[in-house]
Amino acid sequence: MKLSCSMFVDFINGLISKYMPLKLCGIVILSLSILTISSVCWSQGNYKEAVPVAENPEIEKRMLALTEDLRCLVCQNETIAESRADFSNDMRRVIREQIQANKTDAEIIEFLVDRYGDFVLYNPPMKPTTVLLWFGPLIFFIISAWFLVKYLKGRRLQIQEVTLSEADQKKIAVLLAEKDAALSEIQVEKTDTSPNKNNSITGVNQSKSEAPSSENKGNNV
Amino acid sequence: MRYLAPLFAFLVLAVFLFAGLSLNPRQVPSPLIDKPAPEFELYNLHEPEKMLSSRDNLGKVWLLNVWASWCVACRDEHPLLVQLANSGMVPVYGLNYKDENATAKQWLRLYGDPYVVSVVDPDGTVGIDYGVYGVPETYVIDKKGIIRHKQIGPVTVDSLQNTIIPLIEKLQRQT
Numbered sequence: 001m002k003l004s005c006s007m008f009v010d011f012i013n014g015l016i017s018k019y020m021p022l023k024l025c026g027i028v029i030l031s032l033s034i035l036t037i038s039s040v041c042w043s044q045g046n047y048k049e050a051v052p053v054a055e056n057p058e059i060e061k062r063m064l065a066l067t068e069d070l071r072c073l074v075c076q077n078e079t080i081a082e083s084r085a086d087f088s089n090d091m092r093r094v095i096r097e098q099i100q101a102n103k104t105d106a107e108i109i110e111f112l113v114d115r116y117g118d119f120v121l122y123n124p125p126m127k128p129t130t131v132l133l134w135f136g137p138l139i140f141f142i143i144s145a146w147f148l149v150k151y152l153k154g155r156r157l158q159i160q161e162v163t164l165s166e167a168d169q170k171k172i173a174v175l176l177a178e179k180d181a182a183l184s185e186i187q188v189e190k191t192d193t194s195p196n197k198n199n200s201i202t203g204v205n206q207s208k209s210e211a212p213s214s215e216n217k218g219n220n221v
Numbered sequence: 222m223r224y225l226a227p228l229f230a231f232l233v234l235a236v237f238l239f240a241g242l243s244l245n246p247r248q249v250p251s252p253l254i255d256k257p258a259p260e261f262e263l264y265n266l267h268e269p270e271k272m273l274s275s276r277d278n279l280g281k282v283w284l285l286n287v288w289a290s291w292c293v294a295c296r297d298e299h300p301l302l303v304q305l306a307n308s309g310m311v312p313v314y315g316l317n318y319k320d321e322n323a324t325a326k327q328w329l330r331l332y333g334d335p336y337v338v339s340v341v342d343p344d345g346t347v348g349i350d351y352g353v354y355g356v357p358e359t360y361v362i363d364k365k366g367i368i369r370h371k372q373i374g375p376v377t378v379d380s381l382q383n384t385i386i387p388l389i390e391k392l393q394r395q396t
Contacts, residue, residue, distance in 0.1 A: 073354040076246055086319075087354050090345055115352040117252040 059099045066095055066105060069122050070112065079122065251352050251371040258285070258362045259350035263340035266317050266325055273340050275366065282392045284313045285360040286336070287348060289320040290328035292356040298375035299332045305381065306335035311389050315339030318348050318356055361385060363392045
């Protein structure tokens, strides 16, 4: 599995190095097609106006850093940074305005929490209502660890060291000796019949019929 | 006991999952409940030269309904708002949210106008102050200008009868 994976990667790498100019070509074609499509949309007028990017890249950087930890309330599993909902556009605009007004990050977050509640934060604050959220996993871990330890201990208790009596040891010795004897008998038969190819099948048959009988003997002891 | 343990675990899980089914992730509890309603001063939809301030409504219980002509769910709740306004029980004010005046007026002509006054919030600034993130939303504001209830999504017969109207009656009895 490992081998085939690395082989695959090598293969892809080889392809890329071999056809690098082709890939570049592809990118050029792709970007050209995007340009033409967007220009067609532009001329038809059924485009959505692009959200104006703030002139100041520093504001944009701070805004992005902030919005990556904020929830879009309309599309709730997206951050405001990645969402294209109107709500997120508004939020980005508001945050840009506040940054321009020299508000600190904490003040901006407070502004949003005042209006939309803690739900807007992807990083929830520690509060009496969020204690379970913060420590729930730890509590679950402790409880399950306790159960695991208990279970493992119980299993160890179940496995009891059994000391065999002398009679048992003798019984085992007899059984093993019989088994060895039966095995050597089979081997002797095999070596006898091996030169004769036709008889080899019967030899196997004999060994099979031998095995149950030895078991029977063992049981009788 | 050994064999009942998985069953017990399943039951606990099932209870949690079942409770989860009845929760609505869209009902985000508003932090503005029991806080003063954010102040605004906006112009009227029908008489743009007139301004309405939220302070003008101090001393009475009122509803602020956030609506827009582009909002489909607003059409669902609109007949109820018209009925409520006609009953004279409570003044309903509108916040026309991110809309165009002409289409908004046309919309009111078409579906009826329950609003004492509808103010215009073209870029949603006041909406953000009120924590609006989906239209329609309806706020119940008491005599002291404090938000007592926020209805997220359209007003329904059920929410009116069981929550909003009893709350209005209670608030109107307060001085």
